[in-house]
Amino acid sequence: MVAVxxxxxxxxxxxxxxxxxxxxxxxxxxxxxxxEGAGAVPAILEYIPYRKRDGTRPRDxxxxxxxxxxxxxxxxLDIRGTGDSEGLIDDEYAVQEQLDGCDAIAWIAxxxxxxxxxxxxxxSWGGFNALQIxxxxxxxxKTIITVGSTDDRYATDIHWVGGCLSKDNFDxxxxxxxxxxxxxxPEVVGEAWRDMWQxxxxxxxxxxxxxxxxxxxxxxxxxxxxxxxxxRIKIPVYAVSGWADNYSExxxxxxxGLSSPRLGLIGPWAHSYPHDVTxxxxxxxxxxxxxxxxxxxxxxxxxxxxEPMLRAWMQESVPPQICYDARPGRWVGEAQWPSxxxxxxxxxxxxxxxxxxxxxxxxxxxxxxxxxxxxxAGEVGRYGGDAEWPPDQREDDGGSLxxxxxxxxxxxxxxxxxxxxLRFSSDKPQALVCARLNDVAPDGRSTRVTYGLLNLxxxxxxxxxxxxxxxEVTTAVIEMEDNAHSFPVGHRIAVSISTTYWPVAWPxxxxxxxTIGLGESALTLPVRPPSAEDAKLRAFDPPEMAPLPPVTxxxxxxxxxxxxxxxxxxxxxxxxxxRWTYSNHMHDINQTQRSSAFARYEITDGDPxxxxxxTEYDVEMVRPDATITHRSAGRMTCTATHFIIExxxxxxxxxxxxxxxxxxxxxxxxxx
Numbered sequence: 001m002v003a004v005x006x007x008x009x010x011x012x013x014x015x016x017x018x019x020x021x022x023x024x025x026x027x028x029x030x031x032x033x034x035x036e037g038a039g040a041v042p043a044i045l046e047y048i049p050y051r052k053r054d055g056t057r058p059r060d061x062x063x064x065x066x067x068x069x070x071x072x073x074x075x076x077l078d079i080r081g082t083g084d085s086e087g088l089i090d091d092e093y094a095v096q097e098q099l100d101g102c103d104a105i106a107w108i109a110x111x112x113x114x115x116x117x118x119x120x121x122x123x124s125w126g127g128f129n130a131l132q133i134x135x136x137x138x139x140x141x142k143t144i145i146t147v148g149s150t151d152d153r154y155a156t157d158i159h160w161v162g163g164c165l166s167k168d169n170f171d172x173x174x175x176x177x178x179x180x181x182x183x184x185x186p187e188v189v190g191e192a193w194r195d196m197w198q199x200x201x202x203x204x205x206x207x208x209x210x211x212x213x214x215x216x217x218x219x220x221x222x223x224x225x226x227x228x229x230x231x232r233i234k235i236p237v238y239a240v241s242g243w244a245d246n247y248s249e250x251x252x253x254x255x256x257g258l259s260s261p262r263l264g265l266i267g268p269w270a271h272s273y274p275h276d277v278t279x280x281x282x283x284x285x286x287x288x289x290x291x292x293x294x295x296x297x298x299x300x301x302x303x304x305x306x307e308p309m310l311r312a313w314m315q316e317s318v319p320p321q322i323c324y325d326a327r328p329g330r331w332v333g334e335a336q337w338p339s340x341x342x343x344x345x346x347x348x349x350x351x352x353x354x355x356x357x358x359x360x361x362x363x364x365x366x367x368x369x370x371x372x373x374x375x376x377a378g379e380v381g382r383y384g385g386d387a388e389w390p391p392d393q394r395e396d397d398g399g400s401l402x403x404x405x406x407x408x409x410x411x412x413x414x415x416x417x418x419x420x421x422l423r424f425s426s427d428k429p430q431a432l433v434c435a436r437l438n439d440v441a442p443d444g445r446s447t448r449v450t451y452g453l454l455n456l457x458x459x460x461x462x463x464x465x466x467x468x469x470x471x472e473v474t475t476a477v478i479e480m481e482d483n484a485h486s487f488p489v490g491h492r493i494a495v496s497i498s499t500t501y502w503p504v505a506w507p508x509x510x511x512x513x514x515t516i517g518l519g520e521s522a523l524t525l526p527v528r529p530p531s532a533e534d535a536k537l538r539a540f541d542p543p544e545m546a547p548l549p550p551v552t553x554x555x556x557x558x559x560x561x562x563x564x565x566x567x568x569x570x571x572x573x574x575x576x577x578x579r580w581t582y583s584n585h586m587h588d589i590n591q592t593q594r595s596s597a598f599a600r601y602e603i604t605d606g607d608p609x610x611x612x613x614x615t616e617y618d619v620e621m622v623r624p625d626a627t628i629t630h631r632s633a634g635r636m637t638c639t640a641t642h643f644i645i646e647x648x649x650x651x652x653x654x655x656x657x658x659x660x661x662x663x664x665x666x667x668x669x670x671x672x
Contacts, residue, residue: 001543002275002276002282002543002544002545003542003543003544003545004544004545004546004547004548005066005069005544005545005546006546006547008066008069008070008546009035009069009070009071010035010036010037010038010068010069010070010071011035011036011037011069012033012034012035012036012065012068012069013033013034013035013036014031014032014033014034014065015031015032015033015034016031016188017029017030017031017053017084017188018030018032020077020103020104020107020108021107022080022100022103022104023103026080026085026086026087026100027085027086028077028078028079028080028085028086028100028104029052029053029077029078029083029084029085029086029184029188029189030052030075030076030077030078030104031052031053031060031064031075031076032073032074032075032076033064033065033067033068033073033074033075034068034073034074034113035068035069035070035071035072035073038071040112040113040114040115040116041071041072041073041113041114041115042072042073042114042115042117042118042119042142042293042297042298043072043073043074043075043108043109043114043117043118043119044064044067044072044073044074044075044118044119044120044121044289044293045075045077045104045105045108045118045119045120045121046060046063046064046074046075046076046077046120046121046122046126047077047079047101047104047120047122047126047129047130047133048076048077048078048079048122048124048125048126048129049078049079049081049082049083049089049125049179050082050083050125050179051078051082051083051084051179051182052076052077052078052083052084053083053084053184053185053188053589054185054586054589054591054593054621055083055593056076057549057586057589058548058549058551058586059276059548060076061546061547061548061549062276062545062546062547062548063273063286063545063546064076064546065546065547066286066544066545066546067286067289067290069546070290071298072293073108073113073114075108077104079097079100080096080097080100081180081200081203082179082180083184084184084185084188084189085184086189086196088199088200088203089180091207091210092125092128092176092207093125093128093129093132093153093223093224095223097129098129098132098133098136098224099136101120101129101132101133101138102133102136102138105118105120105133105138105140105141106138106139106140108140109139109140116140117140117142117297118138118140118141118142119141119142119143119144119145119293119296119297120133120134120141120143120144120145121144121145121147121289122145122146122147122149123147123148123149123271123272123273124147124148124149124247124271126147126149127146127147127148127149127247128146128149128150128153128224130144130145130146130149131144131146131149131151131226131233131237131254132224132226134226134232134233134234134235134237135226135229135232135233136232137232137234141235142235142236142296142297143235143236143237143238143292143293143296143297144235144236144237144238145237145238145240145289145292145293146237146238146239146240146254147240147241147273147274148240148241148242148245148247148271148272149239149241149247149250150225150247150250151225151226151227151230151250151253151254151257152225152227152250152253153221153222153223153224153225154217154221154222154225154462155217155462156246156247156249156250157247158171158172158246158380158381159172159211159221160215160462161380161453161504161505162432162452162453162454162455162458162478162479162505163216163454163455163457163458163462163465163672164432164453164454164455164505164506164672165215165505165506165672166380166504166505166506167380167503167504167505167506167601167613168379168380168381169208169211169212170208170613170615170634170636170645171577171579171599171613171615173206173207173208173211173634174206174208174599174615174617174632174634174647175579175580175597175617176207177204177205177206177207177617177632177634177647177649178595178597178617178619178630178632180200180203180204181197181200181201181203181204181630181649181651181659182200182619182621182628182630183196183197183200183621183628184196184197185589185591185623186623186625187589197628198659201651201658201659202659204649205663206634206645206647206663208636208645209645209663209665209667212643212645212667213667215669215670215671215672216458216462216463216464216465216670216671217461217462217463218463227253227257230254230257230258230259231259233258233260234260235260236260236261236262236292236296237254237258237260237261237262237263238262238263238264238265238292239251239254239255239262239263239264239265240264240265240266240274241265241266241269242266242267242268242269242270242271242272242274242277242279243266243267243268243269243313243315243327243483243484244268244269244270244271244279244324244327244382244384244389245269245270245271245381245382246271246380246381246382246481247271247381248266248481248482248483249417249481249482251264251265251266251310251482252264252310252337252338252416252417252482255309255310255337256337256338261305262309263292263304263305263307263309263310263311264309264310264311264312264337265288265310265311265312266310266311266312266313266482266484267281267283267312267313268280268281268313268315268324268326268327268329269282269384270382270383270384270388271381271382271383271384272383272384273285274288274543275543275544275545276543276545277384278325278383278384278385279324279325279326279327279384280325280326280327281326282543283540283541283543284540284541284542284543284544285543286543286544286545287540287541287544288304288540288541290302291303291304292304303538307333307537307538308333308334308335308533308537309334309335309336309337310333310334310337310339311331311332311333311537312331312332312333312334312415312484313327313329313330313331313332313484314329314330314331314332314413314415314484314485314486314528315327315328315329315483315484315485315486316328316329316486316488317439317441317447317485317486317487317488317491318447319441319445319447320389320390320391320392320393320445320446320447320448321389321391322376322378322387322388322389322390322391323384323385323386323387323388323389324389325384329484329486330534331534331537332415332484332528332531332534332537333531333533333534333537334415339415339528341528341529341531342415342416342526342527342528343526343527343529344524344525344526344527345357345412345524345525345527346522346523346524346525347405347493347495347522347523347524347525348360348519348520348521348522348523349403349495349516349518349519349521349522349523350403350518350519351363351365351518351519353401353402353403353404354403354404354405355403355404355405355493355494355495355523356405356406359519359520359522360518360519361518361519362517362518362519362520363517363518363519364515364516364517364518365401365515365516365518366513366514366515366516367400367401367497367498367499367513367514367516368499368511368512368513368514369399369400369498369499369500370399370500370605370606371500371502371507371511371573371603371604371605371606371607371608372399372502372566372573372605373396373399373400373434373498373500373501373502374396374434374498374500374501374502374503374504374505375502375503375564375566375573375575376390376391376395376396376564376575377390377396377501377503377504378390379577380504386561386562386577386578387562388562389448390448392445392446392447393436393438393446393447393448393494393496394444394445394446396436396496396498397438397446397494397496399498399500400436400496400497400498401496401497401498401516402494402495402496402497403494403495403496403497403523404440404492404493404494405492405493405494406492407442407489407490407491407492408487408488408489408490408491408492408493409489410489411486411487411488411489412486412487412493412525412527413484413485413486413487413527413528413529413530414449414483414484414485414487414525414526414527414528415483415484415526415528416482416483416526416528417479417480417481417482417483417526418437418450418452418480418483418523418524418525418526419452419477419478419479419480419523419524420435420452420477420478420480420495420497420521420522420523420524421475421476421477421478421521421522421524422475422476422477422478422497422514422516422517422521423473423474423475423516423517423520423521424473424474424475424476424514424515424516424517424521425470425471425472425473425474425514425515426456426468426470426512426513426514426515427470427471427512427513427515428468428470428508428510428511428512428513429457429467429468429469429470430455430456430457430467430468430508430509430510430512430671431456431457431468431499431508431512431514432453432454432455432456432499432500432501432505432507432508432512433453433454433456433476433478433497433498433499433514434451434452434453434497434498434499434500434501434504434505435451435452435453435478435480435495435496435497436448436450436451436495436496436498437449437450437451437480437493437494437495437523438493438494438495438496439485439487439491439493439494440491440492440493440494441491442490442491446494449483449485450480450481450482450483450485451480451481451501452478452479452480452481453478453501453504453505454476454477454478455671455672456468456476457671458671459474459475459476459477465670465671467671473517484528493523493525495523497514497516499511499512499513499514500608502601502603502611503575503601503603503611503613506611506638506672507603507608507611508608509608509609509638509640509641509669510608510640511606511608549586549587549588550586550587550588551584551585551586551587552584552585552587553582553583553584554583554584554585555583556581556582556583556594556596558578558581558596558598559581559596559598560576560577560578560598560600561576561578562576562577562578563575563576564576570604571604571605571606571607572602572603572604572605572610573602573603573604573605574600574601574602575600575601575602576598576599576600576601577598577599577600577601578597578598579597579598579599579615579617580595580597580617581595581596581597581598582594582595590623590624591621591622591623591624592620592621592622593619593620593621593622594619594620594621594622595617595618595619595620596617596618597615597616597617597618597619598615598616599613599614599615600613600614600615601613601614602614609638609639609640611637611638612635612636612637613634613635613636613637614633614634614635615632615633615634615635616632616633616634617630617631617632617633618630618631619631626653626654627653627654627655628651628652628653629650629651629652629653630649630650630651630652631649631650631651631652632647632648632649632650633647633648634646634647634648635647638669640669641668641669642666642667642668642669643666643667643669644664644665644666644667645663645664645665645667646662646663646664646665647662647663648660648661648662648663649661649662
């Protein structure tokens, strides 16, 4: 439970809105929290598109009021074309967004309430653009704190997973589609609100159309991927994520790639700030933000840079569950990353399903997985509820090749990214492979520890894919997501190989059979030995935040709760994921926001071309002057050669339709 703190070193003045002018005349809308009587102080900026006025309002208050109360000017800024900011938004992480951020930082630094220093903080989108703007080196930007973000937009985001089309690609496009045409608030922008709204509704388009025109790691994805040139970032970076989030693997990469001062922190958390979590233990995250910013912008010796470069939550073994509200474990630290203490341990995939330290006689085994493998796999990116974790892996193992070690004579802990090296051939020119690392208890229960996917036409490059030559033996390395996990005595380590993982990955056009070389394919584990230094790590403070504004959250029934339905006669399978479903009344601005949404994934076993994704969003904004509605329905299907995108949008005001548009696009598949 997060403690609510009301006493601060400084009283806080809240400015509901002010505008930051840009060189082209566009104004960005900001909300600010200022420490009274502090004089000119450093500023902390969060820069995201999720509507400061009526979207992230409660969360913003808890974070930014807290930081201001400790002597920082804390700013929450709407991106161009979102919330109450002018202009139009074209895409995520665009060059224009980054340039606007640089101009906003310069403006903030020049104000009399700022001492000329600015930090950026953000989770997800705000973590992405903090890295991207840092690489552009605006002079006033002194440090960034990036949470749940990525250095590589192609490898680690919601679009592609190992070159496979991620389930979240179209899903996330539909989410932003339901967001991008919402109007600004006339209480902030005045009579211009309707013209701004009309421009947004005419401009809004499904971003998935653009994303699917870039199915390999081309210049589109390289733009905004700071891994292209880590040396562009000169300032200190604090990189943070959680093992339950799909961005955790970015933290080790940032630590390894950057040369500027840096720290990494990975807890058990899902996609959240570490003080307000769905997966415990929470920490005093806002105190850590102050320790970091005080060190780099106020010259205070907080001791934070005396701590290990990487601090991670070593997770204990747990039975398989579809949802965790806590993960037992302990904090461990590594003085540098990559750590010279981590050793690689190789386990060979041998005949008879054995996973052994030594190779035995060579042989081969084939697999063509049914399309039900993965239907209960859960989310790619998790927020921490609604059955987002995979259940017992024995079900998926029924359609996979499984290799299991002997029971462990002593505990074994891993920290990093396991890999599977496969010697294989395929009977089709296109195929994918999923490798899962599982912790098998003595009673047979199997918990997924981590997994990796690879589009096998991308085995040598995500930028230059190559079709497979049927029957030709080749090699591929599947990198799993980084993790920290402790395998107990008596448990067994298992690796499972499948040729499908629906709906996490869109299936190849044909069901492929892979023939795996035994005695020459192997799992490699990043084994971490015990360290006495772990017991000396500084304990985190308990979590706390500032009071939240008054919000009434009315119960809303989910129209599509998390469920899997299988028709045994037809082979048709339906996987439902609830999306943003809520009804919130914000008393301080007298507005109600309602949303009901879902994503549905359908497929018929044996027919990869039956794959279908359906999304629906119903959004309602109730303001004193008007009731605004957004209703959109999306559908993604495929043929052997094309993806098919259909969208239908209807916008309303006070019950009357004011705008309607449809899209129907065919986009060629590019070895996906």
